[in-house]
Amino acid sequence: MSLPSGIIRATLAKDLRLEWRSKDAINSMLFFALLVVVIFSFSFDPLAEESRRIAGGLIWVAFLFAAVTALNQTWTRELRNQVLDAYRVSPAPANSLFLAKAFGNFIFVSVLEALMTPLFIIFYNLRSIGPVWELIPVAALGTWALVVNGTFFAAMSLHTRSREIMLPLLLFPISIPALLAMVNATTNILTGEDSARFWIVLLATYDVVFTIASLLLFELVLDAE
């Protein structure tokens, strides 16, 4: 399996440039996540203790739903003018395209998280009792878990008739173990009741398994007619 870093860098730079100019993914993700935060904050009026217990679930579900909009955009722009065919006729490996897209989505979702997390903290009056620094690996590993599968399944649903529905149908069930790990790790850190280490290790294992599986299978997905 060859992964030329030059092609990954070039494709990533191209995707960042396209997103900077169109702002399709970031705008739709931010708008969606903001709506979730505001609606949830009006729906519940939790005490500080309750907030710590439910915030992990709310925050990750909001990011998961918001990420789906970005994941769909990633491949939609490759369908315009059938530009994906220009990649397919080149000698560039399919895996490089996949990794560049996954890195791009990781950056977009990370930007979303960086912007939305302070709002969550304010709206839910969150204060962590456990070690806050542990939220960094949880966020990084959790985000990668979402985007690696999301990028793969978004490509898989590319040629289906209702791909915007197909992506969540494929992505959400397979993301359940990762989501469980993200939510439990975040809740444990916020409440300080238990160690998050087990969930972080589970998340890391999930990431390794699904990254390798996606890299091995992506060429088949790209060439599917």
Place this chain on the structure above:
Amino acid sequence: MSLTDTNAASATQPIVSVTNLIKQFGRFAALRSVSADFAPGRLYAILGDNGAGKTTLLRALAGLTQPTQGKISILGSSDIRSVCGRIGYMAHPSLLYDEMSGMENLRYFAQLYGTKDEQRCTSAIAAVKLDPALQRPVGQYSQGMRQRLSLARALLNDPKILLLDEPFSNVDVRSAKEMVSLLAQMRDAGKTIFVVTHQAALLDDAADEFVRMEAGKIVSRTFELHLEEAR
């Protein structure tokens, strides 16, 4: 001239060879047992009505569609992936990013072929008579400019074989004639060029052979366009 006569006439080893090529889309057969050899350094005009199988044949040669049955050999290899760096492909859609300028598009695609040579992008864009300094995004180009930029993209890797699907559509007559003249020069330089077109008259002087397809089959190969038109 029959298919067999043409093949006999070309003493050189074929650069592209297809044998019993069949492509089914569900129950519809887009290609029905197509067999043909194509000699190097020639310009082939592939003609036929809509749905004749021209684009499917070109996509199969580019490695974009897998044949249901049959064999394709290009540059001596049956693994198109291994020789795709020596094939240039221009499709009916532009295969370009509308949000980027012409040079930005070419720089990106050049990197897919392992080159960061700015000069190569500049020569490709100049060859199709576009201005490398043009900063406008491709989305604001006219259809003709897009077609020419699309051709420049196909030339980036200095391919041995060029596969062009409707390169003259929406291009004004003067620009189309310039494109034909460029293709003739490239053929003279040793490239093998396949042009799928509905505007066969443009290639009357430049094409070496006119290949006519009907209902997924090659039905004739002729050296003169008027023989083709007489059918």
